[in-house]
Amino acid sequence: MEKKSLWKKITGSREASLVIVLIVLCALISVKSPAFLSMQNILEILKNNAVIMIMSLGMLCVLLVGGIDISITSTLALAGMSIGMMYKYSVIESTLLGFVIAAAMGAVCGLVIGLVISWGRVLPIIATMGFMYIYRGLAYLVAQDQWAGADALGTFKDFALSNSLGLGLINNVIVITILCYVIFYIVLKWTKFGRNIYAVGSNEEAARISGINVTAVKTAVYTIMGLLAGISGALATSVYASAQPNMQTSKEMDVIAACVIGGVSMNGGRGSVLGALLGALVLSVIAKALPLVGIDAIAQNTVKGVIIVAVIILNVLTQRMMDKTNLEKREM
Amino acid sequence: MKKKILCTILSAVMAASLLAGCGNSKEEQTTASAVEETAAEDQEEAPEADAAGGEEAEPETDAAGGGTYALVTKSAGNPFNEKEAEGFQKAVEAIGGTAIIQHPESATADAQITVIQSLISQNVDSICIAANDENALQAALEEAAAAGIKVCSVDSTVNVASRLVHVNQAGVTEIGQCLVDAVYDITGGEGQWAVLSATSQAANQNAWIESMKEIIESDSKYAGLELVEVAYGDDEPQKSTDVTQALLQNYPDLKVICAPTTVGIAAAAKVLQDQNSSVKLTGLGLPSEMAEYIGDDDAHSCPYMFLWNPIDLGRLGAYTSAALVNGDITGAAGEKFTAGDMGEYEIVTAGDGGTEIILGAPFAFTPENIEEWKVVY
Numbered sequence: 001m002e003k004k005s006l007w008k009k010i011t012g013s014r015e016a017s018l019v020i021v022l023i024v025l026c027a028l029i030s031v032k033s034p035a036f037l038s039m040q041n042i043l044e045i046l047k048n049n050a051v052i053m054i055m056s057l058g059m060l061c062v063l064l065v066g067g068i069d070i071s072i073t074s075t076l077a078l079a080g081m082s083i084g085m086m087y088k089y090s091v092i093e094s095t096l097l098g099f100v101i102a103a104a105m106g107a108v109c110g111l112v113i114g115l116v117i118s119w120g121r122v123l124p125i126i127a128t129m130g131f132m133y134i135y136r137g138l139a140y141l142v143a144q145d146q147w148a149g150a151d152a153l154g155t156f157k158d159f160a161l162s163n164s165l166g167l168g169l170i171n172n173v174i175v176i177t178i179l180c181y182v183i184f185y186i187v188l189k190w191t192k193f194g195r196n197i198y199a200v201g202s203n204e205e206a207a208r209i210s211g212i213n214v215t216a217v218k219t220a221v222y223t224i225m226g227l228l229a230g231i232s233g234a235l236a237t238s239v240y241a242s243a244q245p246n247m248q249t250s251k252e253m254d255v256i257a258a259c260v261i262g263g264v265s266m267n268g269g270r271g272s273v274l275g276a277l278l279g280a281l282v283l284s285v286i287a288k289a290l291p292l293v294g295i296d297a298i299a300q301n302t303v304k305g306v307i308i309v310a311v312i313i314l315n316v317l318t319q320r321m322m323d324k325t326n327l328e329k330r331e332m
Numbered sequence: 333m334k335k336k337i338l339c340t341i342l343s344a345v346m347a348a349s350l351l352a353g354c355g356n357s358k359e360e361q362t363t364a365s366a367v368e369e370t371a372a373e374d375q376e377e378a379p380e381a382d383a384a385g386g387e388e389a390e391p392e393t394d395a396a397g398g399g400t401y402a403l404v405t406k407s408a409g410n411p412f413n414e415k416e417a418e419g420f421q422k423a424v425e426a427i428g429g430t431a432i433i434q435h436p437e438s439a440t441a442d443a444q445i446t447v448i449q450s451l452i453s454q455n456v457d458s459i460c461i462a463a464n465d466e467n468a469l470q471a472a473l474e475e476a477a478a479a480g481i482k483v484c485s486v487d488s489t490v491n492v493a494s495r496l497v498h499v500n501q502a503g504v505t506e507i508g509q510c511l512v513d514a515v516y517d518i519t520g521g522e523g524q525w526a527v528l529s530a531t532s533q534a535a536n537q538n539a540w541i542e543s544m545k546e547i548i549e550s551d552s553k554y555a556g557l558e559l560v561e562v563a564y565g566d567d568e569p570q571k572s573t574d575v576t577q578a579l580l581q582n583y584p585d586l587k588v589i590c591a592p593t594t595v596g597i598a599a600a601a602k603v604l605q606d607q608n609s610s611v612k613l614t615g616l617g618l619p620s621e622m623a624e625y626i627g628d629d630d631a632h633s634c635p636y637m638f639l640w641n642p643i644d645l646g647r648l649g650a651y652t653s654a655a656l657v658n659g660d661i662t663g664a665a666g667e668k669f670t671a672g673d674m675g676e677y678e679i680v681t682a683g684d685g686g687t688e689i690i691l692g693a694p695f696a697f698t699p700e701n702i703e704e705w706k707v708v709y
Contacts, residue, residue, distance in 0.1 A: 048573050145409055145411060146411050151623035151624045151706055240573070240599060240602060242569060242598055291575045291578035
């Protein structure tokens with residue numbers, strides 16, 4: 001039992017099967033477009049999808065407690081638009097302050113959602129659908145029919161161009177993404193709070209009886225999601241040098257898809273940071289590759305959908321195989 | 333159970349406070365409360381709009397020479413639409429009428445239909461609409477016409493059966509010619525170029541692209557220009573970035589990207605400028621969004637670009653509405669009317685078989701005038 005062969009290890013883990021999928025995808029694309037795996041290209045992919053990747057972490061936590069949050073891109077737009085307007089009218093100038101304000105706004109937005117869901121016991125999909133409209137509407141109100149363009153954003157947009165945080169090698173945006181992933185990996189794996197999230201998602205009643213404050217955990221999870229959405233708002237504004245009230249509309253589906261591809265269960269209790277990362281990477285690679293390999297524009301969404309479904313089916317099959325092997329072991 | 337009730341009340345209060353907030357911020361700009369952004373408010377909004385219309389109808393009928401002219405823009409939250417509304421408002425005020433500006437909460441035909449129906453019940457004299465869908469508004473607009481309301485479209489047209497006349501910011505061929513000449517000029521007369529469009533279904537985008545292709549084919553002067561790809565960025569910064577990067581990678585000899593869409597051109601400009609690419613950009617863009625990227629030197633990605641003047645477009649829409657209401661014109665080709673201080677305009681036959689009024693050639697934004705325009709819109 002102790003000696004697991006490498007092959008078993010690969011077929012025995014959902015993450016490993018995703019890694020293989022990712023490698024196969026990249027290999028296929030490289031055949032069509034040799035420059036695909038160049039360093040510059042990989043960095044471009046990471047930078048252009050940082051927002052989705054970071055929000056996938058929050059969505060992972062939300063899905064782990066058996067919830068869902070479809071208001072995230074509205075929170076993102078509200079936070080991003082707010083600081084965009086602040087820069088435009090020179091209320092603030094410091095880049096750091098912009099990030100702090102956006103993160104704080106996002107956290108407050110998330111906290112309100114968390115309270116409504118955990119304390120008010122509203123179904124997550126209904127509550128977040130309401131807040132999706134509320135926050136998006138507020139973003140339009142903040143915008144007052146204006147955009148904050150590159151000219152208005154001053155030095156804030158330079159953050160996404162600079163490598164200062166990455167020791168001159170890696171773009172700031174990517175550094176923040178990596179940082180988020182490291183923190184979440186540690187928190188979910190090795191802290192009490194992290195284990196509580198899994199406990200609440202696996203069996204809420206059991207968690208409650210064993211003394212976990214389920215309401216607090218759920219509230220915290222949505223607050224974290226909001227915080228990440230707020231940070232993403234600041235990042236998106238900086239990366240695209242533009243804040244618009246309709247920023248990232250309907251991208252929440254990409255974030256949920258990233259988690260699901262990564263093997264995160266929609267019923268809660270099952271999923272990992274590594275899975276979310278791989279799921280987000282699969283989506284990012286697809287988004288980058290479709291225009292590159294010359295697939296007709298009108299067919300691109302169909303191809304994207306087919307790949308997503310195929311990957312998920314593969315993932316489910318791996319899971320079943322795992323469950324079966326586990327059962328066999330138990331019988332012995 | 334108690335918690336459920338409490339929660340319902342809380343949500344209701346929240347929605348109501350949001351609604352109140354909306355009302356306040358808009359009341360200053362327009363006489364009627366504008367339809368606000370959040371779709372959640374739809375149901376609550378409708379009776380309120382009706383009520384506002386009821387109150388207004390009285391004084392308007394009394395006002396001598398005035399009328400009620402409505403403008404329905406594509407959606408809230410877009411500087412272009414806002415400036416269009418501003419021009420409309422100014423022109424209506426100049427002729428002593430009352431303007432009702434309605435921004436639908438989203439850029440969809442559904443949202444516009446709701447707005448049109450509330451305008452019909454407000455008994456407006458005219459509706460001037462920038463359509464989100466060419467055909468989907470037909471039933472609602474025919475209902476308006478049956479109620480005696482004069483309907484014209486502006487910026488983006490509705491089909492012939494739905495309108496009396498279309499106020500066109502610039503003729504399709506004029507825009508196509510402008511863009512082709514820009515590409516010709518920037519490439520130096522020959523080389524590869526690509527188009528970065530919005531979605532593959534956008535009617536105006538496709539018409540312009542088609543027109544560019546025709547112009548290039550019809551004149552041997554442009555024989556050296558090779559259109560390598562029409563790419564679609566779906567008017568999302570993220571996808572437009574991916575698509576622009578793909579163009580650069582797939583066509584190393586690319587000289588110019590032409591993006592006739594405001595979101596696409598800004599995203600492409602950012603990519604090109606950040607990468608210090610030698611590829612240049614032109615197209616249709618908002619001056620305030622593009623100010624950072626317009627310049628003649630290598631450090632700037634866009635030497636010059638075009639757009640029409642949305643304020644003038646709104647004004648012409650207002651004068652056209654007034655002329656239709658007064659009976660100066662009926663919308664038939666060949667009719668002429670005076671659009672206030674904008675001078676005389678003639679109605680001509682449009683490409684779709686209907687009639688239209690053309691504002692003029694697109695306006696060029698160059699390094700010389702961008703500083704002045706970026707504060708306008």
